[in-house]
Amino acid sequence: MxxxxxxxxxxxxxxxxxxxxxxxxxxxxxxxxxxxxxxxxxxxxxxxxxxxxxxxxxxxxxxxxxxxxxxxxxxxxxxxxxxxxxxxxxxxxxxxxxxxxxxxxxxxxxxxxxxxxxxxxxxxxxxxxxxxxxxxxxxxxxxxxxxxxVASPDYLRDSRMASQERAQVIADLTDAHSTTLEQILATLRSRDAADETARQEAIELAASAMVRLRAVSDRDRTLAEEPVARAFERLKADLRPLVRFGGLDVQFVEPPATGRALPGEVAHAGRAIVRGAVLALVDQPGVARLRVEWDCDGENLLIGIRDDGPGELTLDDPSVRQLSERAVALRGRLSVNGTTGWGSEISVVLPLSAEGLDRSPSAQWQVTERENDVLELLASGARNKSIATSLSISENTVKFHVANLLRKAGVSNRAELVSAYR
Incomplete structure (x- = not known):
């Protein structure tokens, strides 16, 4: 018992x-x-x-x-x-x-x-x-x-926006506090101050505060960014088991060591996309060699993965389509080009800037594609039966999606949901 x-x-x-x-x-x-x-x-x-x-x-x-x-x-x-x-x-x-x-x-x-x-x-x-x-x-x-x-496109989008917003807050705070402390230092360094001992102690305190403030800003920057060369080294480590145990000949083309640091979400997404692309390519018959290249043009992370397989891979492949959705979530793009008998090449462009990312409520709520379809019809005034007909799903499935939307939006009824969406 x-x-x-x-x-x-x-x-x-x-x-x-x-x-x-x-x-x-x-x-x-x-x-x-x-x-x-x-x-x-x-x-x-x-x-x-x-x-x-x-x-x-x-x-x-x-x-x-x-x-x-x-x-x-x-x-x-x-x-x-x-x-x-x-x-x-x-x-x-x-x-x-x-x-x-x-x-x-x-x-x-x-x-x-x-x-x-x-x-x-x-x-x-x-x-x-x-x-x-x-x-x-x-x-x-x-x-x-x-x-x-293996973060979802929705999470990548949310995380990318959070990084951008946090970096802006840190930058604003750093500028404001630095200006204030510099003014204090300028005042205390004035020869007109009466008490030399008090002035010296205040100078030391203010200088120390400035050092701590800069340390916070630098620490946040190390969290939010990853040097492109280090990001590529982590990618090589991720792929090492395939090289060692999969019998593949993998050529790595190193990025410039002085390239612009990558936002953390871009580095993570880039590695995940490469891992997925490699698995999709080696799943084809006859693939023995791969070429993996990273580069940074100052505004984008540029990724290229090429194989020596049959050259028949397309964007219609489910695994490749999923990788494309991740790239799109970061305002990027993924393309596939193949030549029969000569191999396939997957090219990816991921912008380093978060400008232009979707900041709509539905993006912040982390809704799925199907939930977003339901939400748009709901906002247009459609009822469950009409939504079910439009999306070729059952009314029970519509109710399930609406319940998830209410929970994600943190509201209690459909009217509040539509109001928050607008």
Whole structure:
């Protein structure tokens, strides 16, 4: 007979399964719910460099989640990395306040912070709770890493816009604070100031503040961008198993080392597209050689993958069509050219700028293509039966899509949904 402890373990397994099945935008909330029976907490904070557009994933108390910064979480990660093990009861600064926290770092380098941790009633001992959450966090962190690697076009679009907006906020803050601090320094350096000691101390404080501010800006830039040469090295590492175990002759054409840094989403999407393209090409009969090239013209990441196969691959191939959708999500394009008997070439252009990306509500809500079709008809005043007829689907399927749209938009009825869409 299964005892209560085994049932609790099975419940945890089921909960974590629901977490790793969640989207990247929902994973923090799902993980917070899964951990509540083990560790009660006021907020759950995740910091991962795998997800450059949204390196923070948060759930819980808005007074914490709305104000915690990347810089604060980076400091916490550094402290725990130095200790080399999970910590319960560590006082950390988050949202500009010191709070007790339980902290874990996954092998991927991703950080998990539970603020104000309390052992759940009838749960595990503190040591067992630390070990249990560590195991679960390893699974979730790997899931995040894998989801980023194969992110959907909708998530790529959202993440790209988030990176652009965050970079603009950081730039504005840096300029404003730098100007203020420079004015303070100019005033304090004035020879008319009376107290030399006070003036010197103030100068040192202001100078130190400027250094910290620049460090925050630089740190954000390292998260948001990836040098083109390093991005290509990571791509080569991704493809190494195919070269080593697949018997392929792969020629890599290196990008210029001084090329413009790539936005994180472009680097991730580029690698994912190349991996998918390589798999599509080698799935053809007779492919023995591949040529993979990256370049950057200052405004676009340019990708070329060529094989020596039958030359029959087209954009109509489902796997290639999916790759094209990813490129389009970043305002890019993918084309396929083949010559019978001489091979196929897949060419990709990904703009480095986020200008022109879709900022409509439907894009922000992360709707699928079919949900967007339903939403547009709904906004035109169509009822379920008419929508079902127009899209050749059942009324029950329409209701299913409408329910998903209400949830994603955070509204309670169709009128509110249409109003928010407009």
């Amino acid at each position: 299964t005892d209560r402890k085994e049932l609790r373990a099975l419940d945890l397994v089921d909960s974590v399964h629901s977490v790793v099945s969640s989207s990247l935008l929902q994973i923090a909330g799902a993980f917070s719910q899964a951990l509540a029976p083990v560790v009660e907490h006021s907020s759950l904070l995740i910091f991962t460099e795998d997800c450059t557009g949204r390196p923070q994933k948060k759930a819980g108390d808005p007074s914490i989640t709305d104000h915690v910064s990347i810089a604060e979480l980076d400091v916490v990660r550094g402290v725990v990395a130095d200790l080399g093990h999970p910590v319960w009861g560590l006082n950390v600064e988050v949202a500009r306040q010191e709070r007790p926290a339980a902290v874990w770092i996954a092998p991927t380098g991703a950080l998990l912070v539970l603020t104000d941790p309390v052992q759940a009633a009838g749960s595990l001992t503190q040591d067992d709770a630390l070990a249990t959450v560590a195991s679960l966090w390893r699974l979730v962190a790997v899931s995040i890493q894998q989801q980023v690697a």
